[in-house]
Amino acid sequence: MTTLENLANWFEDKNKVMIALSGGVDSALVAYAAFQKLGNSAIAVTADYKTLSAEELDTAKQICSEIGIQQLLLDYSELENEDFTKNDSNRCFHCRMELGEHLVKLANEHNVDVIVDGTNLDDLGDFRPGIEALKQNGIRSPLVETNFSKSKIRETAKMIGLSVHDKPSNSCLASRIPWGQRVTAEKLIRIEFSETIVKQLTNVKQVRVRDIDGSARIEVEKHMISKFDEMILKQLTEKLKMIGFNSVEVDQEGYKPGKINVIAD
Template sequence: MTNLDDLVNWFEDKNKVMIALSGGVDSALVAYAAFQKLGKYAIAVTADYKTLSKEELKTAQDVCSEIGIQQLFLDYDELENEDFTKNDSNRCFHCRMELGNHLIELAKEYNVQIIVDGTNIDDLGDYRPGLEALKQNGIRSPLVETGFSKSKIRDTAKSIGLSVFDKPSNSCLASRIPWGQRVTAEKLTRIEFGETIVKQLTKLKQVRVRDLNGTAKIEVDKEMICIFDKSILDQISEKLKLIGFSTVEIDPEGYKPGKINVIAD
């Protein structure tokens, strides 16, 4: 039975470790385990690469405060990377290669030999070119190596009191733009504002606003679609059009990760 001890003991013979920490529960649990074993020799690193929402960055800071772990920030702009902004099916690969390069440079600066992330065994079944990039950069995944699934991660995080134990999975804002449509700062801004607006008006936690050539396609859990009555939909449409969307629609199929991973014209 996989348990927290397995994860904590994974760090047993590691002198100093850097954890790539986003605002999610997976990397939070890894950071917690590393800190339990290594204390000040565990360092969390959060990348502000301009395609992560402010909400995620704030959560990452809160998690590090909860754990008590030192946090460093990487600050760079993915929108300066043409391989990323052209947004083909390898976008995530280019994103993670760039992140890996920055992490490796920072690790050298802090004399760290091992960099880890929050990939878990459930991630291995999806199409995730970013995982290949991490592997090429020598970044290790303790949750995979100790057999943690997403549900096990959430249960463990809850048992130790991490506030993000039930936080919905998230991904970078660029994932809301179909492959083949260029990633721009303008699109990312309206997507981030759009999701904030929908969350505020519906009180839902899991929201995606896909940007399909200017159309805002809103995805929420299928059983929650019923709350979009005419009044709420009118309010959302009005506000989303003010921030640059041309039309607004609700996806009747509901939220599904990676739904728009197709080449769009």
């Protein structure tokens, strides 16, 4: 039995399932397997909240279209949640706790008996308070329960033809703001615009623009730093200053997840 069969069979005894689908490969594979087993009794839900970029939302819609699964959109603003906007080390916990509550409410309205997400084995090794929050809301992780690592997910997604099989991992826009610096709509908008500008000018796929007290620190994978020559950097500085940043630099150490998870003074 293949690992994909194991994943699909996980849904065998479920009547109606809701998948929390972002725009990444993990939840896409879960949605695919659920739809293969349950058809229209599997529903995908994407939270269209303020820390999700328009690019991620478009990708989530595209995934559902590829799979053929019904998609519902949850529309709310986590910026109204003071526990979230104060941006301490529990930001992800508060965000996922609120998401979990919205998902449970929606699941009850649609007579869903289980909600699942795209958490995989590799996620368990990181500092991820959000996973604990979802667990507290009864949300299950089929990829963990059927022993899927990130590499196995990508391999399986490629085999079945999901367009996101090689999509770089992403995280919410608030993760670009150091703990202790407040999350605001203004910061999120300029971060999103900046990352789009960097991608357009350099063709680099994995980009983080960290908002450090109003300064933009661009992170890309180390072997991509050479793309930022003097001319590109000049253009980026002009454009990013136009949308509100006061200075621009490229992090010479390269991209590393969770690099700014420290409490700012």
